[in-house]
Amino acid sequence: MPGEVAAHEPAVGAVAVVGLGYVGLPTALGLLAAGTEVIGLDVSADRLADIRSGEVDLLPSDLERLERFNGDPRFTLTDDPAALAGARTVLVCVPTPVDRHLAPDLRALTAAAATVVEHAVPGQLLMLTSTTYVGTTRDLLTEPLTERGFTVGEDIFVAFSPERIDPGNAKHTQDTTPRVVGGAGAETMDRAVAVLSRTASSVYALPSPEAAEMTKLWENTFRAVNIALANEFADNCRVLGLDPIPVIEAAATKPFGFMPFYPGPGVGGHCIPCDPHYLLWQLRAERVTSPLVEAAMNGIAGRPHHVVRRVREALGERGRPLTGARILIVGMAYKPGVEDLRESPALEIFEELVHEGAQVRFTDSMVRAARVAGGIQESLIAPQDHEWDLVLVHTVHPNADLAWLSDRDGVLDATYRLDGVEGKETL
Numbered sequence: 001m002p003g004e005v006a007a008h009e010p011a012v013g014a015v016a017v018v019g020l021g022y023v024g025l026p027t028a029l030g031l032l033a034a035g036t037e038v039i040g041l042d043v044s045a046d047r048l049a050d051i052r053s054g055e056v057d058l059l060p061s062d063l064e065r066l067e068r069f070n071g072d073p074r075f076t077l078t079d080d081p082a083a084l085a086g087a088r089t090v091l092v093c094v095p096t097p098v099d100r101h102l103a104p105d106l107r108a109l110t111a112a113a114a115t116v117v118e119h120a121v122p123g124q125l126l127m128l129t130s131t132t133y134v135g136t137t138r139d140l141l142t143e144p145l146t147e148r149g150f151t152v153g154e155d156i157f158v159a160f161s162p163e164r165i166d167p168g169n170a171k172h173t174q175d176t177t178p179r180v181v182g183g184a185g186a187e188t189m190d191r192a193v194a195v196l197s198r199t200a201s202s203v204y205a206l207p208s209p210e211a212a213e214m215t216k217l218w219e220n221t222f223r224a225v226n227i228a229l230a231n232e233f234a235d236n237c238r239v240l241g242l243d244p245i246p247v248i249e250a251a252a253t254k255p256f257g258f259m260p261f262y263p264g265p266g267v268g269g270h271c272i273p274c275d276p277h278y279l280l281w282q283l284r285a286e287r288v289t290s291p292l293v294e295a296a297m298n299g300i301a302g303r304p305h306h307v308v309r310r311v312r313e314a315l316g317e318r319g320r321p322l323t324g325a326r327i328l329i330v331g332m333a334y335k336p337g338v339e340d341l342r343e344s345p346a347l348e349i350f351e352e353l354v355h356e357g358a359q360v361r362f363t364d365s366m367v368r369a370a371r372v373a374g375g376i377q378e379s380l381i382a383p384q385d386h387e388w389d390l391v392l393v394h395t396v397h398p399n400a401d402l403a404w405l406s407d408r409d410g411v412l413d414a415t416y417r418l419d420g421v422e423g424k425e426t427l
Helices: 024-033 045-053 060-069 081-086 107-118 136-147 186-196 209-239 244-251 275-285 291-317 345-355
Strands: 003-005 015-018 038-041 075-078 089-092 125-128 157-160 179-183 203-206 326-330 359-363 369-372 375-378 390-393 411-413
Touching: 015 024, 015 081, 015 107, 024 038, 024 060, 038 081, 045 075, 081 107, 089 107, 089 186, 107 125, 107 136, 125 136, 125 186, 136 157, 136 209, 157 186, 157 209, 179 186, 179 209, 186 203, 203 209, 209 244, 209 275, 209 291, 275 291, 291 345, 291 390, 291 411, 326 345, 345 359, 345 369, 359 369
Parallel strands: 015 038, 015 089, 038 075, 089 125, 125 157, 179 203, 326 359, 326 390, 390 411
Antiparallel strands: 003 203, 157 179, 369 375
């Protein structure tokens, strides 16, 4: 039966983490902090060098862990997949983005799973954590292992446990977040729970990997739909002359039936803009539609264009055309507290503004440079020393000093949360 389970005490042994990015590295550090031997595998020599030097984007608590465990004999960093044979458990934590046609880009996951299968040894637990379509664990692990001669559930074990890491958010750490896991058979679940309990507050067991895969799609699609709704309601509030933030906070005082979601310039990262498309892609193969999800994803995809339209309107109110306008984007990262540019709405906004003939620069305390408009542009160090026709506030990092905006005219706040700026406009 599904439900929360207590950790049993089978020997955990060494855990290999395949993919040391925004999910894999914090996972490895959490396991190390729990006393587990970790083999960290990544195909990128540059990434391994950055980890060894500590030049990686992590929460302060994880940076402290990295400093403590770098060089520790219990923490092996390697690009040699043969090292996987020395692990009792293998966790696959690689990105699962979508391509330009919004179809799943499974190249990294397929390659990682094939490597894991190739180097699998009897007695191992192999567990996918990357968000993906329902049936991936069966397709990429169970069936290839069976073809190799293993009997899954007897001499090798397979499970799916979706990652629940929120980069840059210190309020929700691994240690305080429950995990979900799906696998077949008591021994599989005992092993999976023993490993996951080392870095999770609790573990909720499901009877199959497919149920756990769908759980992750449901979680992130729920967020996508509600973010799209928040953006739409914010637009409605503007039409009616209302600030949406006090309205949301008032609604959030209701202790049941409401969860606050906030509007913004769009959605970035490799979760919300991508994960629901794995579900929609799979449903299309069954000739099934999901109209509400499709509408939400269309709304999210169109949000950067809406921002550009508001930039054009704000400039027009000042008698300034978009063509030739000097525009500064404050914050290129997709969310506060990270240097991650993946799927950041700011990239699309920047490109569209340049295409419309604007002169665009950006400033971001966490992003040194970004590939935009066909080249590499560096973050502007002293934006207050320049004249701007409009400043678009896209992302505000913690402790960012934006006091210089207080006496500026022509500030468009895409975060809806910028304080101390008189005369600002919102989307």
